[in-house]
Amino acid sequence: MERESKIKVYPFYFLIPALVIYTVLFIIPSFIGFGFSLTNWNSMGSAMKFIGLDNFKEIFISNKTYMLFILNTLIFAVVTTIMKNIVGLLLALFFNEGLKTKQLLRTVFFLPVALSPLIIGLIFVSILNPVTGLLNSTLRVIGVGILEQQWLVDPKTAMLSVIGVEVWRLAGFNMAIYLAGLQMIPKSFYESASIDGAGVWRKFINITFPYLLPAITINMILNLIQGLKVFDLIYVLTKGGPGNTTGVLNTAVFEEFSSGRYGMGTAVGVVIFLLTSLTAYSALKLMRRGEAEVL
């Protein structure tokens, strides 16, 4: 078709509803947020005033709690990303061959992805309860009571527990992506490698791993973004406690919002925005370069 008739067949007004809704309620708030983050906007009655970078100074310099939140967010995002990928990959490699019920197993392991993080959080509040929880009572029953922990209550284990629940929730998603990646590897590659006398490990390094690189890239980036944005799960499990040990940026935003410090809350939101965009961008760049070198 010619250019002119194409515009007639595929008119601009088809774009308008999606464009307007998305711009007004998603993009504009993000940009206005940059403006609000430079104010002392609050619910305490004083008029909104421009205060420059004061909010950001408080976040990055004067108030150490925010740096702790940033650090916790990064730890949560990075550790969950690595663990979800390892567990997901192991499950995928294990399920990929010889199992008759592979599809059904995939459905079962993917199920937590479909559930609300809030609900999963509630369930694990019960499971991780130090006294009555299923985890500790199981440890006691099978005779390894020494491993009992205070899980969400103990500042030392709280972050680890939260990370564990997140891995439980999304390992199945990573597995499904790896399974899809494994299916794209031609079987003949492994056969000819066997003829050449390659062992399991050699096959993994020389065939499986390079072919899975795109899947690894996707999983790394999706998990990192998801991890940096975490809110529901932590809010339900610990509300950021005990003693801020599991506090992340998004729980901080809600705290500021609840106490009426809107300008500050928006500023923390801006930090999440910058952190997420920067991470996604550089992770993509880095991984693509890695892929190009291997393939």
Place this chain on the structure above:
Amino acid sequence: MKKQKVINIIKEVFAWLLSLVVLIPLMLVVINSLKSQGEADLMNLRLPTSLHLDNYMMVIEKGKLIRSFLNSFLITSFSVVVSVIVSSMASFVLSRNRIKFNNVIYNYFLLGLIAPLNMIPVIRIMKMLHLLNNYHGIVLLYTALVIPFSVFLYYGFIKSVPQELDEAAMIDGCSSIQLFLSIVLPLLKPVTITVIVVNFLGVWNDFMVPLYMLNRSDKWTMTLAVYNFYGTFISKWNLVCANIIMTIAPILIVYVLGQKYIISGMVSGAVKG
């Protein structure tokens, strides 16, 4: 060969034992939702001595769950319908006519896959537009939130629909709207089902938006109702469990019916990206 068979059977058994890690937490909720309060205090996997279906009645009554269920259903359905309509239309034009301008718009939509929502300014804008504390406001917000992934899925799929169809239809004198509604949209059925299911799950499961925005209990969605119910009846796990079951029941139904579309949709969406 025989040895391989034995290994496979062992593998299969082990895989299902492993799946208990996923299944037990869910079984725990089902079992305890049927216990008396005293039994449920311990939150273990022992079967209830007598079935307490009355837990469910109690939850419906005390948790005002019918109202919340309808709220969730209404908000989720409308968000799904609106997002399917606007995203499929937009993706159709973006995918078919790849002029520079449209490519820029497409990438602009994809920004939303990465960027987080800055909640406080969103609330401010919604207040300005009188979209706060009413159904259509929250439906529009959810639509805005799911547009990026929906457009992404549609855009990829539309590539596989032959463009010659459009030309033939135009020669027959179809308008753009006719072409889209009666010829293209029916061909998009597989991806539409995926978008419907994925958006249904996303909106139904969401907790953050209602937590920030719905402070009147007559507008609560299921997730918010469960959370507040848990806050009030913190030690009554039998009731909390019954409440959880009622919240995830629709999800489980959608998941079982649409799992093919969910997994393949989410995975292929991710892999193509």
